[in-house]
Amino acid sequence: MIFNAKNRAQQAELEALYRSQAVIHFEPDGTILYANENFLAAMGYTLAEIKGRHHRMFCTKEHAESEAYREFWRQLAAGTFRSAQFMRVKKSGEEVWIEASYNPIFDASGKVVKIVKYATDITQQKRDAIDAACQLEAIHRSQAVIQFNMDGTIITANKNFLDVVGYRLEEIQGKHHRMFAEPAYGNSEEYREFWRRLNAGEHFVAEYKRIAKGGREFWIQASYNPILGINGRPVKVVKYASDITQQKILAADAKGQIEAIDKSQAVIEYTLDGTITTANRNFLSTFGYSLADLKGQHHRMLVRSDEAGGRDYADFWQKLARGQFEARVYRRIAKGGREIWVQGSYNPVLDASGKPFKIVCYATDITKLIQTGQIAEAVVSDTQGIASAVEELTVSIGAISKNMQLSKEAALGILNDSNKSSAAAERLGSSMKLMENVVQLINNIAGQVNLLALNATIEAARAGAAGKGFAVVAAEVKNLANQTTSATEDIAKQIQHVQDVSLTVLEGIQTIERSANSVNTYITDVANSIEEQNLVTREISVNTQKMSASVEDISRRINQISAA
Known part of the structure; x- marks a missing residue:
């Protein structure tokens, strides 16, 4: 049974x-x-x-x-x-x-x-286990993994984690997690609370700054995951982490650049249809609006009405909505209808799927530059006029220089002629001296003849009748002597007069010679100065032409910018 x-x-x-x-x-x-x-x-x-x-x-x-x-x-x-x-x-x-x-x-x-x-x-369990194992293997290949006891002591870590922190496994095994934390944080109540919450089963996902071997700082994107035992209570903590130090540096760099752009440029953002969402202080200052004036309004409020209603304007926003970048010089209308010019770029911003979701415009006010271009056009005209006037002045100075050269040559001729006249006057004076000697000799001869005639008269008187004829001849000789004396006196007077005139002429010629020398010196100095002025004026003319060409080039470039 x-x-x-x-x-x-x-x-x-x-x-x-x-x-x-x-x-x-x-x-x-x-x-x-x-x-x-x-x-x-x-x-x-x-x-x-x-x-x-x-x-x-x-x-x-x-x-x-x-x-x-x-x-x-x-x-x-x-x-x-x-x-x-x-x-x-x-x-x-x-x-x-x-x-x-x-x-x-x-x-x-x-x-x-x-x-x-x-x-x-x-x-199914095997597939799930294999899938989980493959996922874990994939995680270990791609991420830094470290395991902790619930008190924070390190159990193990994979190669990726060790590579990030620069330690060997035996250097960290059994040590506390705080070895990777900044000392102030590792000793803080916040840090102790962090581990209390992990022990309570709470998990954390965030970016953390940690300290590697040698004190090197690094950043990780990490999750701290309490692993539950059979009884549902945490038995260990597994951290999965990715080194984002480089991304953090790049993000900080990008943030710095964006902040720099925000400080230096006018920035405004739009939806894809052109509705204004926000604008920075530089933009508001440039256009004279407050953010409340712009937000929710359409971009067309910043352009001329004839442009806003055109086909090109509609195409402009359609291209931006398709993700096409636009950059050039734009004419815009500020508050109160004031016209301004900006060098701007309209940048479609893409979402994670690569689709545009907003438009950001970065702009620089170049109104003064465009106005400078307009001024440059006037300067071009004025400079060209100056260049023409300088060219005419150069020609005129060239002619004056040529005439002064001729005057110099004429003055040299006068000086040479004066020198010749002075020499001739001197020779004339010498000749008059010689004539004085001849007149003196004739006077002496006339005196002797007159004396002889007197003697002959006396002798004729003594001879009586026999001497009458001789007395007549003596009288004639005496008369001739007296005429000769009178004539020579006249000649002497004339010679004296000629000598006086010659002396006056010589003095005049010498004065002319001195004046001619002075004139020649002055003309030479003036000619040299004019030649120097001619050279300077030609250089001014060349430089003025170059300046005119440069200003014209500046004007053309600015006009090209405004027309781009």
Whole structure:
């Protein structure tokens, strides 16, 4: 009675096992004897399709032909129990994973008479485990991973983490996490609260600044993940991290550049249809509006009405909405209708999918530059007039220089003639001196003749009648002598007069000569000065022409900028 009750209990347990598990029976050599419905359903066969065939039908060809497989069945036939996870192949060729035990069944003599396998389909669990393992492997390949006990002491860390912090595993294992924190933070209440919350099961995701070996600072994007045990309580903390130091540096650099642009340029933002969303202080100052005046208004309020209604303006916003960049000089209208010019760029900003979601315009006020271009045009005209006048002045000075050269030559001629006249006057004076000597000689001769005539008269008187004729001749000689004396006196007077005139002429010529020398010196100095002025004027003319060309080029460039 007791035996029957025990058998019934065992039978009930066996039936329960057959209901819950896949069961198959084999000969000790692996030939299939029987399989229950669970096994047949799991593998996709009927009992008739597998009965009498070998177990290898459920294995891959490579495994079935391996020595390990043959050794597996030898051990089972020898009575060795085997339990593990096995990969098998269903009728469809699909792989299936089972958690199975191969149980040798012995007869009364201890001989193995069959093998009974009890199996559970764990394919989905295996797939999930493989997937999780692959994901973990992928995480370990791509991220820095470190594990901590709940008190913050380090359990282990992967190579990526060690590369980031610059330590070997043995240098950090067993030490506290605070070795990576700044001293002030590691000793703070905030840091202790951080670990208390991790112990309570809370996880953290953020950017953290940490300290590597040697005091080097680095930044990580990290998650601290409490891992729960069977009882649902945290047993360890796993941190997954990515080194974002370079991105942080680039972000800081980009932020600095954006702040610099915001300080130096006028910046305004639009929706894709041109509605104003915000503008910085420089833009508001340039255009004379407050943000309240602009926000929600359309960009067309900043352009001329004839331009805002044109096809080109509509195309402009359509291109921006498609992501096309625009940059050139624009004429805009500030508050009160004041016209301004800006060098601007309209920049479509893309979202994560690469689609434009707003437009940012960076602009610089170049109104004064454009006005300078207009002034430059007037300067070009004035400079060209100056250049022409200077050119005419150069020609005029050239003519004056030529005339002064001729005057110099004429003055030299006058000076030479004066020198010749002076020499002639001197020779004339010398001749007058000689004539004075001749007149003196004639006077002496006349005196002697007159004396002889007197003597002859006296002698004629003594001779009486015999001397009358001689007295007549003596009287005539005396008369001739007196006339000669009178004539020579006149000649002497005339010579004296000529000498006086010659002296006056000589003095005049000498004065003229001195004046001519002075004139020649003055003319030479003036001619040299005019020549220098001529050279300077020509240089001014050349430079003025160059300046005119440069100003014209500046004007043209500014006009090109405004027309771009």
